Amino acid sequence: MRECLYCESAAGDLPQAVVYQDADVIAFLDWRQSALGHVLVVPRQHLSAEELCSSDVGPALLRAVARVARGLRRSISPDGLQMGAIIYPAAGLWQGSGVARADLQRKGAVTEETAEDGHFHLHLVPRRSRGEVARIWPFGDDVENPRHLAEVAARVREAVNAEVRAERVV
Amino acid sequence: MRECLYCESAAGDLPQAVVYQDADVIAFLDWRQSALGHVLVVPRQHLSAEELCSSDVGPALLRAVARVARGLRRSISPDGLQMGAIIYPAAGLWQGSGVARADLQRKGAVTEETAEDGHFHLHLVPRRSRGEVARIWPFGDDVENPRHLAEVAARVREAVNAEVRAERVV
Numbered sequence: 001m002r003e004c005l006y007c008e009s010a011a012g013d014l015p016q017a018v019v020y021q022d023a024d025v026i027a028f029l030d031w032r033q034s035a036l037g038h039v040l041v042v043p044r045q046h047l048s049a050e051e052l053c054s055s056d057v058g059p060a061l062l063r064a065v066a067r068v069a070r071g072l073r074r075s076i077s078p079d080g081l082q083m084g085a086i087i088y089p090a091a092g093l094w095q096g097s098g099v100a101r102a103d104l105q106r107k108g109a110v111t112e113e114t115a116e117d118g119h120f121h122l123h124l125v126p127r128r129s130r131g132e133v134a135r136i137w138p139f140g141d142d143v144e145n146p147r148h149l150a151e152v153a154a155r156v157r158e159a160v161n162a163e164v165r166a167e168r169v170v
Numbered sequence: 171m172r173e174c175l176y177c178e179s180a181a182g183d184l185p186q187a188v189v190y191q192d193a194d195v196i197a198f199l200d201w202r203q204s205a206l207g208h209v210l211v212v213p214r215q216h217l218s219a220e221e222l223c224s225s226d227v228g229p230a231l232l233r234a235v236a237r238v239a240r241g242l243r244r245s246i247s248p249d250g251l252q253m254g255a256i257i258y259p260a261a262g263l264w265q266g267s268g269v270a271r272a273d274l275q276r277k278g279a280v281t282e283e284t285a286e287d288g289h290f291h292l293h294l295v296p297r298r299s300r301g302e303v304a305r306i307w308p309f310g311d312d313v314e315n316p317r318h319l320a321e322v323a324a325r326v327r328e329a330v331n332a333e334v335r336a337e338r339v340v
Contacts (some may be wrong), residue, residue, distance in 0.1 A: 004251035017323030027330075028325050037326060048251075053236035059229050067337075069257050071330030076322075083219075087239050087251040087294065120259045124257065150244075153199050155185030156207060156336045159195075160190045160241030167237075 007118035010044040020068050024060035027068050030123065037076035041065055049087040049120045054062040059121070068124060078126030083120045176289035182216040190238050193296040194230035197238050200293065207246035219257040221291045231292070240295060248296030255292045263267055 008014050010026050019039055020027040027041045041064055043057045052058055069081055179185050180196050190197040190210055197211045211234055213227045222228055239251055 019323050027194040028324075037322060039326070050236045050239055051234040053239075055177040058232040059271040062228040062232070063221040066220045066334050067330050068326075069190075069220055071326050073258070073329075074279045074332065075325040075329035081256065081257040083257055084252065084254040087235075087253055088243070149172075152207060153189050155245040156189040156199075156209070156238075156241050159243075159245035160237050162244065165238050 004046055004119050004122055006042050007046050009040075009042060017072065020064060022060065025064040027064060034123075035078070035126045035127045037072050037078065039068055040054065040067060041122045041124060043120060046119050048118045049085060053118045065122065065124070072126060076126050080127035082125050082127055083122055084125065085120065088118075104117065104167065133134050174216055174289050176212050176291055177216050179210075179212060189241065192234065194227050195234040197234060197294075205248070207242050207248065207294045207296045209238055209242065211238060211292045211294060213290060216289050218288045219255060222290045232281075235292065235294070242294065242296060244298050247249065250297035252295050252297055253292055254295065255290065260286075288292060 005014075009016055016031070016127065017029040018026065020041075025041060025043055026047075027039050030036075030038045030040050041061065043052055045057060046142075047055060047057060065083070071083060072078065073148055131153065133136060175184075179186055179198065187199040188196060189199065190211075194215075195211060195213055200208045202208075212230065213222055213231055215225075215227060215229060223233060227268060229253050235253070237305050242248065242251060281336070
């Protein structure tokens, strides 16, 4: 079994440029800077996104995000700041998708490492007003445009309600 | 002064396909579906990202994110799920940037409306393993690649520390 990159980070076992840490959270510059000041905010515990959102660590993570966001504003002075994270990765991204790995990498798609790793990590990415880091995801192109939003919403709503009922039973 | 789109949403004054709501949060399908099941999770209060992160509404928002994420998994069954949000927008995106508005729109850059609006809204975007919605932001290309991560980190860290000290004084 492979090690978890983010557990290693939290333990201080990797070379990394830390910008903030407290008892629950560590934040450091992403090794691959997609923009100057690109930071990863990571819970020390090995929590998935869904686990994090339901745990006591969630508020600590949000507090860290606010602090680092203000710190980036003060130090890097970007025109804007965006955040992004994988809630859960695409399974089998590289298998049978008919898309060459090099193509996906060129598109900036999720890497294998991220896809395998369940340890939540939130990206804070400074933006410049030239727009080069303004894209959060593609609009248009290959995207489905459902005519029946109400129908889709009904399916999702029913499923969310089932989740809420399940929480109450537990 | 223009109305806030998200305050109107929270008040139920807009046509929208709601998938979840509670006392603090409303979630509905984005009017522009960048993928089937693309949801906006929005605090009812007009809070900026930084305000939200420091407020009592933060944990409620995270709980809603977890619930909707599980609901999407159950109903839409995407290969993956990503989240993204603007922490604060690029000021003057359209003014003097030398980039044509049509160019930015083609790139999927933030729209004027989002850029003007301070009401936090978190996007949950289902992903397919073909990778077409896998991009959170571009790597490479126009991006600065600083050689001196340690130096950048020191600047940011100092600024974050200043923020933490300021919180304690208040």
